[in-house]
Amino acid sequence: MIKAEHIYKNFGDIHVLKDVSMEVNKGEVVVIIGPSGSGKSTFLRCINLLEEPTKGQVQIDDQNLTELSPKQVVKVREKVGMVFQHFYLFPHKTVLENLIYAPMKVKGLSRDEAVARAKELLKKVGLFDKINQYPNKLSGGQQQRVAIARSLAMEPDYMLFDEPTSALDPEMVKEVLDVIQSLAESGMTMIIVTHEMGFAKMVADKVIFMDDGQILESNTPENFFNHPSTERAKDFLQKIL
Amino acid sequence: MNELITGFKQMAPSIPYIINGVWVSLGIALGASILGFIGGILLSLCKIGQVKILSGLAHVYTSIFRGTPLILQLAIAYFGIPQLFQMGDVNPLTCAIITFGLNSAAYMSEIIRSGINAVDKGQFEASKALGVSYWPTMKDIILPQAIKNILPAMMNEFITLTKDSAIVSTISVTDMMRRSQIVAANIFSYFPPMLVSLVMYYIIVMALTYLGNRLERRMRRSD
Ligand SMILES: Nc1ncnc2c1ncn2[C@@H]1O[C@H](COP(=O)(O)OP(=O)(O)OP(=O)(O)O)[C@@H](O)[C@H]1O
Ligand SMILES: [Mg+2]
Numbered sequence: 514m515i516k517a518e519h520i521y522k523n524f525g526d527i528h529v530l531k532d533v534s535m536e537v538n539k540g541e542v543v544v545i546i547g548p549s550g551s552g553k554s555t556f557l558r559c560i561n562l563l564e565e566p567t568k569g570q571v572q573i574d575d576q577n578l579t580e581l582s583p584k585q586v587v588k589v590r591e592k593v594g595m596v597f598q599h600f601y602l603f604p605h606k607t608v609l610e611n612l613i614y615a616p617m618k619v620k621g622l623s624r625d626e627a628v629a630r631a632k633e634l635l636k637k638v639g640l641f642d643k644i645n646q647y648p649n650k651l652s653g654g655q656q657q658r659v660a661i662a663r664s665l666a667m668e669p670d671y672m673l674f675d676e677p678t679s680a681l682d683p684e685m686v687k688e689v690l691d692v693i694q695s696l697a698e699s700g701m702t703m704i705i706v707t708h709e710m711g712f713a714k715m716v717a718d719k720v721i722f723m724d725d726g727q728i729l730e731s732n733t734p735e736n737f738f739n740h741p742s743t744e745r746a747k748d749f750l751q752k753i754l
Numbered sequence: 755m756n757e758l759i760t761g762f763k764q765m766a767p768s769i770p771y772i773i774n775g776v777w778v779s780l781g782i783a784l785g786a787s788i789l790g791f792i793g794g795i796l797l798s799l800c801k802i803g804q805v806k807i808l809s810g811l812a813h814v815y816t817s818i819f820r821g822t823p824l825i826l827q828l829a830i831a832y833f834g835i836p837q838l839f840q841m842g843d844v845n846p847l848t849c850a851i852i853t854f855g856l857n858s859a860a861y862m863s864e865i866i867r868s869g870i871n872a873v874d875k876g877q878f879e880a881s882k883a884l885g886v887s888y889w890p891t892m893k894d895i896i897l898p899q900a901i902k903n904i905l906p907a908m909m910n911e912f913i914t915l916t917k918d919s920a921i922v923s924t925i926s927v928t929d930m931m932r933r934s935q936i937v938a939a940n941i942f943s944y945f946p947p948m949l950v951s952l953v954m955y956y957i958i959v960m961a962l963t964y965l966g967n968r969l970e971r972r973m974r975r976s977d
Pocket of ligand 2: 553554675676
């Protein structure tokens with residue numbers, strides 16, 4: 514379970530998050546949508562404390578992250594995978610090395626164990642044949658699938674996705690969404706920030722609409738997309754659909 | 755004119771002696787580079803780190819070594835400090851390597867720092883998000899990328915060191931420069947031995963430049 518309570522985040526004088534609360538239960542898929550600059554990324558980054566909330570609490574399972582020491586926070590991050598808009602694969606490492614680095618370094622897996630796990634995951638995302646390539650030899654879609662596999666190699670309980678397909682050419686969006694969808698079907702608990710409304714409808718158990726640093730709506734996809742209750746959400750949907 | 759020809763003739767047997775001095779020069783540059791590289795990494799980590807005292811000290815260190823003449827630093831290290839602490843005679847070569855190393859660390863730290871800053875912040879975040887802590891991230895993810903970016907600048911630093919190493923002749927290290935002076939004093943003719951040194955320095959610097967360019971091209975190909 515992930516629980517965010519009354520999160521505030523300021524960058525100097527800019528108030529990016531203003532009292533954001535949310536709960537994600539085991540196995541749930543929550544999709545966050547909202548206009549650019551509404552604070553979606555910042556909120557996601559507060560959840561694994563890449564960004565420290567100015568105020569408020571983040572709870573993951575039975576741990577209150579905001580009360581933990583920096584060392585303990587690092588430990589909790591093992592449980593929470595994150596996928597970025599721009600992939601951020603390690604360019605000086607091959608696909609395989611990208612996948613085995615953290616499991617060996619952090620979890621203390623032997624090389625053999627880590628490699629076996631990496632191979633399995635690469636098959637899962639359909640990139641086994643790229644195992645010895647360097648990231649810059651892959652297409653954007655392929656890089657993002659490797660990035661997802663790299664996250665999964667840590668066997669996280671939760672996955673955060675920050676606009677995983679926004680940097681991709683249109684023809685590559687589907688291959689990445691398919692991987693995420695199959696993850697959803699396998700029961701992974703996820704928070705996904707995306708502008709892909711069709712995808713949101715399909716995978717979300719809950720849709721959250723953010724605007725100007727606040728959550729304006731939190732509803733089932735059916736209710737949200739068919740009967741948005743705020744003017745802001747109506748506007749947003751009209752523009753994007 | 756005749757004098758010059760005689761000079762060259764007199765110098766001829768000493769040419770190998772002068773040329774072999776190049777190993778002393780290159781040895782100093784290499785030793786100093788290794789020290790400078792290690793010192794530079796430590797200093798740059800201090801500078802970008804969160805600990806205010808360390809970053810302050812690292813900046814002061816850099817400022818002093820970059821803000822004073824190397825030849826003076828060398829004189830202080832060889833003549834000044836041993837006298838002050840009554841250390842007796844110190845080995846001039848060791849002294850030169852250490853001084854050049856400390857000096858180079860100051861320049862290198864700025865190069866490495868800019869290299870680290872040029873690595874995409876996302877690399878740090880991706881590693882962090884995987885549960886990797888600061889130091890392993892620095893060592894395995896950030897520094898390898900940073901160093902790859904700054905290889906050309908580090909090659910330049912090595913070339914500078916090779917050329918600047920000529921000033922060790924002032925503390926009686928028999929490098930190429932010093933050997934030319936010795937030969938010149940013996941034959942009472944300055945131009946011929948100095949010309950030999952000049953040509954050698956130039957050949958070495960050109961060779962290093964060529965190597966650096968090849969390395970850079972090789973690196974770019976793997977991008
Ligand atoms: N490190 C930072 N320093 C200062 N301002 C920041 C920082 N990070 C984000 N912001 C500001 O916070 C606001 C929200 O940013 P955020 O990236 O969370 O929005 P977003 O909803 O993810 O937008 P997008 O859809 O464009 O990704 C923006 O106005 C942004 O400029
Ligand atoms: Mg964003």
